[in-house]
Amino acid sequence: MACYISLVFLLGFPAVYSGSHTLKYYITMLSTAYPGLPQYSVIAYVDDVRYGRYNSDTRHAEFLIQSLMVFSEHSEGLNKQAQLIETMQKAIMNFIMDSSNMTYDINYVFQIQAACVLHEDGTVDVYEEGALDGKQLVVFDKETVEFVPVTREAVLLAQWVNKQAFAKKYKILMENRCTQHLTLYLPYIKSYLDEKVPRVKLSSSESESGTKLHCRVYGFYPRDVEVKWIKNGRDEIHSEEAAQILPNPDGTYQIRVSVGVTPEGGATYSCHIDHSSLENPLVVLFETETKNSNITYILIAVGVIVLFLAFGLGFFIQRKMKGFKDSQQSASTNEQETALQENIL
Incomplete structure (x- = not known):
């Protein structure tokens, strides 16, 4: 039931x-x-x-x-x-x-x-x-x-x-x-x-039709809000999907505005939010996942190289120390044998 x-x-x-x-x-x-x-x-x-x-x-x-x-x-x-x-x-x-x-x-x-x-x-x-x-x-x-x-x-x-x-x-x-x-x-x-300030989360997704940028605005009150995507700081990108303002259990609201884009070199994308709880419209710049991924890969590569060098240096030092100890032991053995022969003679 x-x-x-x-x-x-x-x-x-x-x-x-x-x-x-x-x-x-x-x-x-x-x-x-x-x-x-x-x-x-x-x-x-x-x-x-x-x-x-x-x-x-x-x-x-x-x-x-x-x-x-x-x-x-x-x-x-x-x-x-x-x-x-x-x-x-x-x-x-x-x-x-x-x-x-x-x-x-x-x-x-x-x-x-x-x-x-x-x-x-x-x-x-x-x-x-x-x-x-x-x-x-x-x-x-x-x-x-x-x-x-x-x-x-x-x-x-x-x-x-x-x-x-x-x-x-x-x-x-x-x-x-x-x-x-x-x-x-x-x-x-x-x-x-009271008046609750909106929080924002940006993300992107890939499909056969291209790249989509998503701007999720949540936790705001009152209900009325304006959310839009801007390209290069001046050109509004119109969404083909109707965005709905939905209620949250705590009485606040949320909305997600998605737009389809064709990535261009040097182009910037930002989500603009205008709400009564804000003194000025909130602008959140979208950072492409490629940049973040490249930085991550570089950091991982540097970490691996440092680890490899540290391991190699340790191994080299260990080998050197072992060689030095072997030479000392060999020299000491030769001295003992020479002294023994002199006594016998």
């Missing part, structure tokens, strides 16, 4: 543009109780930072970031909101089971992703989509204010949900309560993260 629980998280929301902020809820409902897992659970994120959770075992909304503990006095309101949504999700789960003649002997997983997006100009967008065992069923249409079936099997579910006015309740909830919480929590989450 763990695979089903992770599958739905592959479903994504539309891109969030610069200056916008998002509050997202990941909701999981099991058809029956399962050992070690709450039957109902919610995980909440602001701009990809996990800040809160709720489940049917504790029935208590909990903050996961210390700076948000100042809002603990309105936790009762959060609990009521979470319990209301839990009741709605249970009703939807029961309808899915009954209308599809599913047996309760098998545990099915119904999940929802819901989000409100507050844009820089003050406008609000809301999104929601539901899936069963990782297969998308319905999506929320903000224009018609109704849930639209994605598959033929979900037609009855969409009709029933719309009849219950869940779509209108959801729209009101997300456009008001969700954006209120987003506006309230965002400054505290920002102070928790």
